[in-house]
Structure formats: structure tokens, C-alpha cells
Amino acid sequence: MIDVINNSQGLQFDYELDFYDRRFLDCWRRQSVVFLEKAGAQVDLLFHNCLPSTDEIFSEHILNQKPKYAFPTPSVGDEGLALIGWRQRTQCYAQFKEALSDIKIHLTKVPFVVVMGSVFYLPHCPEHRSEHLNHSIVLVRPTGEDSWDVVDDDEASILKRYSYQERYIDDYFNNNGCRLIRYFEPVVGGSCDHALAVEKCADHVFAYTDTYRMFSDIEAIVCAPYESMAVKTRKLHEAFSIFSGSRSLFSRFVKSVLGDLSSAAVLEVIARESMVIKYTMAKASVTGRINMKTLVVRCEKLIALEQQAINSLKLKMVTPSYACAK
Numbered sequence: 001m002i003d004v005i006n007n008s009q010g011l012q013f014d015y016e017l018d019f020y021d022r023r024f025l026d027c028w029r030r031q032s033v034v035f036l037e038k039a040g041a042q043v044d045l046l047f048h049n050c051l052p053s054t055d056e057i058f059s060e061h062i063l064n065q066k067p068k069y070a071f072p073t074p075s076v077g078d079e080g081l082a083l084i085g086w087r088q089r090t091q092c093y094a095q096f097k098e099a100l101s102d103i104k105i106h107l108t109k110v111p112f113v114v115v116m117g118s119v120f121y122l123p124h125c126p127e128h129r130s131e132h133l134n135h136s137i138v139l140v141r142p143t144g145e146d147s148w149d150v151v152d153d154d155e156a157s158i159l160k161r162y163s164y165q166e167r168y169i170d171d172y173f174n175n176n177g178c179r180l181i182r183y184f185e186p187v188v189g190g191s192c193d194h195a196l197a198v199e200k201c202a203d204h205v206f207a208y209t210d211t212y213r214m215f216s217d218i219e220a221i222v223c224a225p226y227e228s229m230a231v232k233t234r235k236l237h238e239a240f241s242i243f244s245g246s247r248s249l250f251s252r253f254v255k256s257v258l259g260d261l262s263s264a265a266v267l268e269v270i271a272r273e274s275m276v277i278k279y280t281m282a283k284a285s286v287t288g289r290i291n292m293k294t295l296v297v298r299c300e301k302l303i304a305l306e307q308q309a310i311n312s313l314k315l316k317m318v319t320p321s322y323a324c325a326k
Contacts, residue, residue, distance in 0.1 A: 035186060
């Protein structure tokens with residue numbers, strides 16, 4: 001029988017492409033945020049501390065060479081979920097069939113379940129039958145006795161709808177080490193705590209420090225003789241992806257929760273400028289060439305914009321206008 005019942009390229013799935021992408025959030029966090037918002041949660045509160053320093057990114061990805069998905073993302077943790085009146089419950093099962101009853105009961109209350117597994121077994125994934133990688137998919141609803149409506153990334157990391165026979169989800173889940181399912185549910189009697197989110201954001205901003213070494217040392221990083229151009233451009237591509245994505249999400253909090261349109265606008269410019277450098281690294285990985293003068297100027301511009309955004313936030317956080325946001 002056919003692997004994917006519907007279009008093997010995925011069907012259109014409606015969500016905010018510009019913000020909820022894979023630059024900063026890994027697969028399950030991005031999927032969770034998208035579906036939490038669809039369930040009515042005020043997800044912008046989750047981004048109150050989406051402001052990692054470039055020093056953190058430099059340490060994780062340039063020095064220690066960790067993969068992008070391993071970056072310690074604070075979003076969608078217990079603390080953030082509590083701010084929006086939701087919680088996460090994780091549970092492991094020996095086999096997918098053991099989870100079916102729990103999943104179906106949960107879907108009568110909350111319209112999504114995040115299931116961890118291996119991409120090796122999903123025909124729509126680029127790594128199908130070639131590589132075992134830990135991943136997540138969203139089960140939306142059963143479409144028959146042995147098939148499911150699924151939402152997952154396509155090759156361009158855009159969320160699409162697929163329809164799978166259950167045996168493929170069995171293989172996906174059962175042949176993965178963690179065999180874990182994430183259930184999200186609203187807290188009974190819970191509510192959004194805007195004031196606490198603003199307070200936590202202020203604490204984070206006032207404690208924020210950064211040497212901007214990833215920017216000021218960009219020429220030394222690119223010209224380092226002990227690594228190939230392919231390795232250097234890959235690390236920088238991932239580093240600027242994380243940086244851009246974090247500023248984009250943080251701008252959502254600053255704009256919608258703090259009501260600070262000017263600071264949000266600067267953060268959005270930072271996110272766009274960082275994407276230019278990310279694309280530069282993608283191109284350089286193929287050509288082996290980088291216009292160093294232009295790159296240095298762009299990084300100097302990012303330092304100035306970052307300092308402008310942070311200083312603006314600190315200044316406004318001690319004024320009465322932010323008290324109104326609470």
C-alpha cells in the first residue's frame with residue numbers, strides 16, 4: 001500500500017510562517033508553539049526570555065561545535081508554560097500501541113499530541129531509510145481505524161499535513177530510543193500572568209551581558225586555519241540562525257506584551273540583518289569565498305543595533321509606561 005495516503009509533498013497547513021520557524025526553536029518546540037496558539041494560548045508570553053547573548057551562541061556552536069538543535073532554548077519549559085496557564089506532561093511507552101488509548105482520550109480535550117520518533121521510517125522526511133535522527137511529529141486526529149492525520153516539517157522546514165497508515169507511526173515510534181509522547185493541557189483554573197512575564201523579562205534584560213565576540217572576531221573565525229571552510233560556514237550558518245530566530249521571537253514579546261513598538265522594530269531589523277549573514281554562509285559553503293569587508297561591516301552594524309535595543313529596553317523598563325503593560 002502507499003506510504004502516504006494524501007499528497008506525498010504535504011498539504012497546506014495554516015500558521016505564521018514568518019515567526020514560527022526552525023531558526024531558534026527545535027522541531028517539537030516549534031510544533032508545540034504553533035498548536036498551543038491554535039488552541040487559544042497566548043504564546044507570546046513564552047518568549048519573555050528569548051534573548052540569548054551572542055557569547056552563549058559563540059560558546060555553544062563556534063567553540064564547542066554543538067548542533068543547532070542542542071542549543072539550550074528556554075521557551076516551552078515548565079516556567080514559560082505556567083505563564084500562559086498550560087502545562088506539559090511527558091510519558092514513555094514500550095510500544096506505540098500502548099499509547100493509543102491515552103492519545104485518543106487526550107485528543108478529545110486538546111487537539112494535538114507531540115510524538116517523538118525516528119525520521120528513518122517516515123517517507124516524507126529527507127532522511128527516510130538513510131539516517132536515524134530523533135524527531136517529532138504532531139498527531140492531530142485518527143482518520144480511520146489504522147490511519148492518522150499528521151503535521152510535520154517538509155524539506156524546507158515548513159509545516160505540512162500528511163496522512164499516514166498507523167504502521168508507519170508504529171515503526172517511527174517503536175524504533176526510537178526515548179519512545180516519548182508530549183501531552184499539553186490547560187491548567188484547571190489557570191490563567192495568563194502578564195505581570196509576571198513582564199517582571200521576568202525585566203530581570204533577564206537587566207542581567208544581560210555580552211562581549212559580542214562572535215561579531216567582533218568574525219574575521220578571525222572565518223580565517224581560522226585549523227578548520228575547513230565547510231566547517232566554519234556551517235557553524236556560522238547555525239549560529240546566525242539561532243541569533244536571528246531568537247530576536248524575531250523576542251520582538252513578538254516586546255511588541256505584543258510590552259507594547260514597545262520602537263524596540264520591537266529594532267529587534268526585527270536585527271533578525272533580518274542576521275539572516276543576510278546566514279544566507280552569506282550558505283553561499284560561501286558552496287563557493288568557498290566570502291566578502292570579508294562586507295561581513296565585518298554587517299557585524300559591526302549588528303553590535304550597534306543590539307546595544308541600541310538593549311539600552312532602549314532598559315531605559316523604558318524603569319518608566320511608568322511598562323507598568324501599564326503589567
